[in-house]
Amino acid sequence: MKKLIALLMFTLFVPQAMAQTADWKKSWDETLAAARKEGKVVVSGPPSPELRQALPPAFKERYGITLEYLGGRSSETATKLRAERQAGALTVDVMIAGIQTMATILYREKMLDPIRPVLVLPEVMDGSKWKKGKLWFSDPDDQYILRLSNTVTTTFYINTSQVKPGDLRSAKDLLDPKWSGKISLQDPTVPGSGSNQAAQLYLQFGEDFVKKLYIDQKPTISRDTRQLTDWLARGSHPISLGAEDRDAEQLRKEGLPIAALELPDLPGLTSAGFGQIALLNGAPHPNAAKVFINWMASKEGSEIFARAMAVSPTRSDIDESFLPPRVIPQPGVKYFDTYDWEFTVTTKEKVRLRMKELLGQ
Numbered sequence: 001m002k003k004l005i006a007l008l009m010f011t012l013f014v015p016q017a018m019a020q021t022a023d024w025k026k027s028w029d030e031t032l033a034a035a036r037k038e039g040k041v042v043v044s045g046p047p048s049p050e051l052r053q054a055l056p057p058a059f060k061e062r063y064g065i066t067l068e069y070l071g072g073r074s075s076e077t078a079t080k081l082r083a084e085r086q087a088g089a090l091t092v093d094v095m096i097a098g099i100q101t102m103a104t105i106l107y108r109e110k111m112l113d114p115i116r117p118v119l120v121l122p123e124v125m126d127g128s129k130w131k132k133g134k135l136w137f138s139d140p141d142d143q144y145i146l147r148l149s150n151t152v153t154t155t156f157y158i159n160t161s162q163v164k165p166g167d168l169r170s171a172k173d174l175l176d177p178k179w180s181g182k183i184s185l186q187d188p189t190v191p192g193s194g195s196n197q198a199a200q201l202y203l204q205f206g207e208d209f210v211k212k213l214y215i216d217q218k219p220t221i222s223r224d225t226r227q228l229t230d231w232l233a234r235g236s237h238p239i240s241l242g243a244e245d246r247d248a249e250q251l252r253k254e255g256l257p258i259a260a261l262e263l264p265d266l267p268g269l270t271s272a273g274f275g276q277i278a279l280l281n282g283a284p285h286p287n288a289a290k291v292f293i294n295w296m297a298s299k300e301g302s303e304i305f306a307r308a309m310a311v312s313p314t315r316s317d318i319d320e321s322f323l324p325p326r327v328i329p330q331p332g333v334k335y336f337d338t339y340d341w342e343f344t345v346t347t348k349e350k351v352r353l354r355m356k357e358l359l360g361q
Contacts, residue, residue: 149275
């Protein structure tokens with residue numbers, strides 16, 4: 001009887017599985033052939049030298065398709081995309097960017113095509129290859145903005161030659177007058193990490209705390225994270241909210257007195273950074289764009305991205321030993337996700353605009 005059931009199962013399901021395999025393979029081969037005829041894909045991404053150097057040669061080697069990488073600030077790229085659409089002369093196929101540009105510009109202004117229908121590679125569609133057990137889409141439609149990374153970010157760094165870890169036992173210790181003029185902050189008035197931090201502090205401690213920190217403590221505010229890191233290393237601003245994680249970690253390894261600081265009254269933050277990818281509608285190289293999106297969601301593409309950007313991938317089959325353990329989210333730990341959709345499109349934007357008012361901009 002068992003043998004008969006097994007035979008029936010084989011008869012029913014094996015041909016179906018083989019047909020599905022043949023279907024995806026046929027679709028993929030056709031897309032790949034069309035992509036090679038198009039010859040290239042144009043990708044707009046962050047101004048990262050590491051990513052610019054890593055992606056194009058790897059993609060070219062894998063598929064024989066040229067990848068033209070355009071690095072720049074996401075908000076500036078979005079302005080360019082608007083102008084191109086008005087002129088009817090689109091040049092960019094795929095966008096790699098942070099949540100603010102994705103949610104409040106590209107998604108809101110309907111510049112995106114759904115990604116889910118173009119994903120065909122079995123290793124991409126296999127839920128067991130993803131930490132969440134499935135593809136992680138950031139948007140409420142669950143199909144437009146694919147999240148490739150999720151990293152624990154450091155809120156504070158200190159220069160230990162001037163600030164001892166015991167000097168700051170809670171976020172409220174930042175308001176001690178002895179730290180006046182010694183704190184550097186990312187700009188909270190523009191979309192990005194600076195507004196993320198300000199919104200979290202605003203939500204948890206209220207407007208009075210934020211006013212005291214961002215105004216009364218006379219911090220130095222910058223949009224340049226490498227400048228913040230340099231001030232931290234030199235000790236001119238020994239407390240930094242927003243120093244570049246990668247650079248700060250490298251300086252620490254080189255022996256500089258820099259340390260990440262965790263405060264018990266602030267939950268750990270998680271962020272995708274620039275680790276979100278979207279397909280622009282009207283893409284001039286639609287088939288090459290589909291190939292690139294599948295590749296970026298694959299183990300190979302995701303790992304190259306994660307290593308270049310020093311971020312924790314959302315795939316579960318990538319060796320993360322290249323990362324400091326503290327930046328890898330741990331199961332069962334509660335984090336404040338600064339890339340939460342509702343937080344991004346409502347709360348964070350309201351706080352950002354309020355910060356502009358408070359800072360007199």
